[in-house]
Each structure stands twice: as C-alpha cells, then as structure tokens.
Amino acid sequence: MPVTLKPVETYRDDFTFRNSAEAIARFPFPFPEDSYMYSVNIEPATAGAPGSVFEHWFDIDEHYRSEMAERARVLERDPDRCLVMPHMQQAGWDAVEMLMTHLATDYPEWFELERDGERWLWRNHALDLCQRFTFGDPASLPCEPLEYITRQVQGDFAMLDQRDGNLWMDAGMITCPADWSIKFDAGMSFTQWHSPVPMAHQLGVFDRALKYLMNIQVDQPVRRLNWTLTVNPRLDTSSETFHEWGGERAQVSAENVAQRVHLRVELQFMPRLPRSNALLFGIRTYLISLEELASNPAWACRLHRVLRDLPEAIADYKGMTLYRQTVVDWLRQFDPQARAA
Amino acid sequence: MTSDTASHKHSTPVYAEAPSPVPCQQRIMLAQDASHAEVARFVEAMQALQQPVTLVGLTGRAPHAVQQEIVSDRASLGQRLTVLLDDAPLCTRLHVSGDEAFLWHCHALAQAAGLADEQIELIRLGQRRHLYCVHCSCLQEIAEEGEATCQDCGVRLLVREHFSRRLGAYMGVCLDACDPRGEGRP
C-alpha cells in the first residue's frame, strides 16, 4: 500500500509533530524484555513484514516532508553538519546509487529513477524535484552528492572508511543525532567515537561490534535498535545545540510528562557500499510521546520496568536523570504488578 | 605512542615517554622549545640508536652535536616540515615535543605528508591544551581546568574527556543548559 505523507509539521518551536494511529502501530518498540543492558544486538537486516519499518532498506513514512524541512533548517544555520572528506568521494556516489535505486524500487509512487549509462534522471514527487545529472560527475549536481541525496531521505547517514583494522567516520549528514556531534567526531575511529559511552567497553561490546561490522558483505546489511528519551519531539538534539534544548529536561512535570517526554528509537542500518568498500551507517530516528505510546498498554508496562531498573550510569549517559522519576511515576499506572505492590 | 591499543578504550591520547627503538631510515624531531631537558633526553636516546636525526626547533637550541635548525614561527615550521617530508623515505619517524596544541598541529601536517599514525611519536610538555566549543566551533587555549567560558559565544563549558585528534582539542559542552551563560536562571 502506498505510504501517505502528511503536510509539514514542526520539530521545534511550537512542536506540531504528532503520530497517526498507523504510525504508532508500526513504531519500532525496542525492548524485547523487561530490562535493558548493552549488548551486541546486531542482526541481519532481512526484509520485515509489509508495512513495518523493517520492510524496506530505507523507511519512508508519513513524516517525510516534515523531516526533510527540518533537515533544510538545520543545514541553513549550520552547513557543516554535512561533511565529506576527499577520500570519501566514491563512497558518496555509492550512497547516491544505493539510496536512489532502493527508493525508486520500494516507493515508485514518490520516486523515479531513469538510467541511461552514466546519464541519470531522478524525480522526487514528494518534494517536487527533478534532476538530470551525470553519475560520477559532482559538477552535475547542485551540491555534494551525499548532501544532495540525503536531503531527500529520512534519517542521519554516516559513511565509514574501512582501513587499519578500524572504521573511520570520514563523512556524514548528521542533523538529528542523539546528543553527539559530527563536527567534533569526524575523522575518529569507531573505538574513539564510542569512548564516552559508559560500561559497554568493559563488556567488550564495541570490540565485538567492530569485528562484526568490518565483515559485512555486499548486499548483506545488518541492523540494530538503540534508544533514549527526548523532551519534546525535537529531532536536532545535537551537542551543537545542547545549550538551547538541554534546559527543557528541567521543565518536565507530572502534568506535562505524557505529552512532553518522547521515547526516541534509532533504527541503525548498515550496508556495505559496494564500489568503495566503505560502510554506510544509517540512523533512522522515530519519536513517540508517552501518551501515544501508552495507547499500547503492554509497551507502557514494559517501559515502566526498563526505566525503573535502568543502571544509574546509563540513565546519566542518556541524559534522563533529571526527570526519570517523573516518567517512572507516570508509567506505573500501566504496570499491574507495580500497582498491586 | 599515539595509536589505539586493545586496552586503550578512550579517545584521549597517550604520549611517548622514550623514542621507540625500531629500525628506520631517518628520524626528524620537531621541538616547540629545543632547549627543553626532555628534548635533550630524547635526542640522546635517538643518537644512541645510530640513526640519522634532524632537529627543527621553534625556539631554543639543543646542547647537542646534532644537526639542528631554528625557524622563526609556526608557519615556517610547517613549511620546513613539508620540505623535509617531501621525497622522504617511507621509513621516516617523526618525534614532536611541545604542548598538546602544538603536537596535534604538527601531527596533522605530518599525516597530510603521508606519515602513518604509528610513525609519529608525540612528547607532551607543559599543561596547555585546546578546548573546542561544540556550540560555536571556537578553539581556545586552556590548562588543566575542568570548566571554562567560551571566549567567543560566552557559553560556560564543561571540558569533557573526549578528544579529537583532527582538531587537536577536547570537547567543551554547555555546563548548565538551564543557564548557558551563567547569567542566572530564568
């Protein structure tokens, strides 16, 4: 069934972003059990059920126009959120080909691609764009190839160069990160950019994950889910803008918690870029308010248990210490065991 | 050494305490202050390895019978290094001594000239280091303090133990998002 796109809503200021009942039903709830600990929860990204967020490699949903408008706003103010080091040029074209090919195949009602050798014609009906260009010739596009295509695809994208036994974040379009900065982390190895994460190093999680990622084969992508909480449906929770949004964490109260606090889930999707041997690291973000989430009481019950029992160090790292108790107190009503106690 | 090792899980660098006694075709040492006692100690250790050594200093002179030259400022040091590395044999080792900001400035020049990270040994002297304000991208010099005020945008910053080799700087991020500039909470 063709995906229906909503008119533009906002992820800042008046925060008009809302999920439809359909969007709530397909939300990727990330907890397979009642407690959470870091693990190498990477799995082969096999095609999921029709309509689910796992159906296609790159999920386009009702928020498409809103998210692309938000990306344009972030870039207008801070163009350096998109960065491509010179040795990542070929990887950029790999990404153009992968994204255009998959979107045109999976969402033919919105995207069309015609290829005649290196002469390509791209049509994006959702944003009303039409572009003729020569594949491999950067002068034939209005901007950097990675920027051109990722201005039209939901989610952040990093491109990792594989060399010296590690993965290096040498390119990316990062406008909706969960409290990190591409401008600071660019050029770092996988090991270096994960250094602020608590506990996981001791568990050996990153060593195993790195080994797994470096051996991803062409056409055999993998995925994992990650999560945090965000106050307000704000996509750009970057380190760059932390001084503007961090204070909202202190504004959570028993009265507004259900509307203001959102579960933020990242569907990370990692395919090998075939010609450059770089790894694409897609980070597709889904937001849902507690009120929307509680329309599924089983989710609310489980989230209650996860947040109540979350180790302090992880809660701190995820930035929820200030308002965790308020959230847990509100969610308790959905947990029959806790209510009975 | 500056490379990651299996036991080193952080972005913060570890610095050299003595020159690695590995084979090589030549060694080049860049010193922010060539008269520093640590520079003398390193040069002596290198001479004991019987490998050719060239010393380039920004200030001071080493009290050693080593081939040495003094350049006037950082820009000419960079130019001199580029000339020395142009056409240099692959098995060249570079040693850099100075404060952290100087070390990573030279590291970036050396990498651009084709040196691998494992060929560069950094010797940290003094406490000065660079802080990167993640909010406005301004770089400023600090010492060991854990907090600072961004001299450009005025946001009070927490100095995080998260280091970028590319920028040669620690990450500074807003200390109190409810009161970014310390003007009193609204």
Added chain:
Amino acid sequence: MTAALEVQVAGICQLTPVVREFTLVPVDGILPSFSCGSHVQVHIEAGGRTLRNAYSLLGDPADRDHYRIAVRLQEASRGGSRFMHEQLSVGDRLRLSPPANLFAPHSRARHHVLIAGGIGITPFLSYIAELQAKGASFELHYAYRAGLTDAYLASLRQRLGERLHGYDSLQGQRLDMGRLLARQKLGTHAYVCGPQSLLDCVREQAAMLGWPQSSLHWEAFAAPEPGAAFSVTLTSNGRQIDVPADSSLLETLEAHDVELPNLCRGGVCGQCATGYSSGEVEHRDSYLAPAERATTLMPCVSRGRCGSALTLNL
C-alpha cells in the same frame, strides 16, 4: 546464513597449462557490485561434499554484467581446483557467496606497490582497473614461471608498460625485495598476494627496514591443507563429530549443519574463531595471537592433532 548467488558458467578460457579463467553470469537478476580486491566463495560439490573455495574477482569493478575468476590447478588439491579444471563446463551452474573484501587498497595511499607471485596476480587485475580509472600512482611486480604461472602477462605488459616489472624464475630473474621496499617514499602502501614464501619474504624485509605495519597488506592464498583424522565434541549438546583427513573442521561442521560465520576460509579474517576447552590443536592460522591459541582455534584451517579429541565451545 548469507544468501548464495546463483550463477552460470558463460565462458572458460585456458590461460596457461595450470590456470583456467571462468566467466560467470547471473542466472536471474543482476550481480552485486564489488570493490577491487574482493573475493567470492565458490561452493563446489565434489566427491559427495561441499567445498567452499575463495577466489578473487578479477574483472573491472565498473563492469556489472559478469564476474570473472581464475583458478590454478593445485597439485595437492582436495578436489576443489581439480573439479573446476576437469569437470566444470560452460552452461553449468554454481553457487557463490556475495563479494567480501579483506584486501582493499588503502584510501590514504599516495602510491601503491602491487607484488604478485603466480596466481596471486588475480586480485590485482581489479586493482589495476580501478587505479587506472582513478589516475592513481602504482607499480606492479609480478614473479612467475614463463609458460606456466604467467597468466595475463602479455595483456598486462601492453596495458602497463614500464609500470610492470616481471620476474621469470626460469630465467633466474629475482625480485630484490629489500631494494624494492627501501626505495619507497612516504605515503606508499604495498600489497602482496602469492605463495607463503613470498609473503614471508616481504614481511621479513619490511620488518628489517622498519616499515609501518599499516602500510603493508597481504592476502594469503591459503586453502586448508589436509591432515590426519580427529574428532570433536560440541559442548552444547554433547554431539561427537569425526573430521576426516581431507576435510577441514569448518567444512565438517557445515556438513553437520553447524554454521559458523566465515569470510576467508584461509585463517586470516578471524570470523570463524571458536573456543575449545580440551584437546591438542595444530594451529595453522595467521590471525590468533599466541596467547589466544590456548583457548581458541580457527576451524577453517586448524585441526586437532592426529587422533586427538577436541571439545569445542559450540
């Protein structure tokens, strides 16, 4: 496990008395693109069992219609190369694993030195296509025996001119590895593919000169060598499996439906590393550190010592 690609043999070309080239086209759909230095595993049904041999893709990565591989007939073949040479015909179907790359050119290199011994030329054919397309600086050193292991020599000569340096062992021409490595400038990366003796020679000379380890890359052409029969026990269910003399432990496990992740099947990539708790192991890999070998082995190449019984943490 990963899905296999179905291909059909579209052409066979005898390049030398011991080297055959196969052109493979998809049975349906299109083949995945690949990066230079990639290999595929060819699933070979020979003698009632499945071997999976790794072969470099030697076509131009820009060419998406077909894959090409070249196979040298191995004297001590366990049946894989012999099957490819003596039984595989045009029109036959094969299954391949998708391309994987354990031997990619370094993105920061300013100059590439390619060093090939015999059939080790194959990964460099895709390198050369890519490096020439990018206008990158490179040179090729090719050691061979004229008329036997000199596949592609004539076309390389034509294509590369002075960038090709050939060494014919029949004429006593020798590659002076020490001199070659010593004259390289900063920013050079060297890539070696060929027999173990060539790899050892390069590594030894590089270590003597003080070459940075990150500037030296190699791909072993290591097919598992046969050994003596032994047996293993799986900790999880107590199952006992006998490993015949001419099968690797990995192949035997796969034949018993125990699938392990793997890419190179030559003791290099580390994917199939498996823990063991008892038994005497003959380690043949070039991946594990000596300390790790007390508790871990690489089933793609390593075996239990003759008659030994291993207990695997599987």
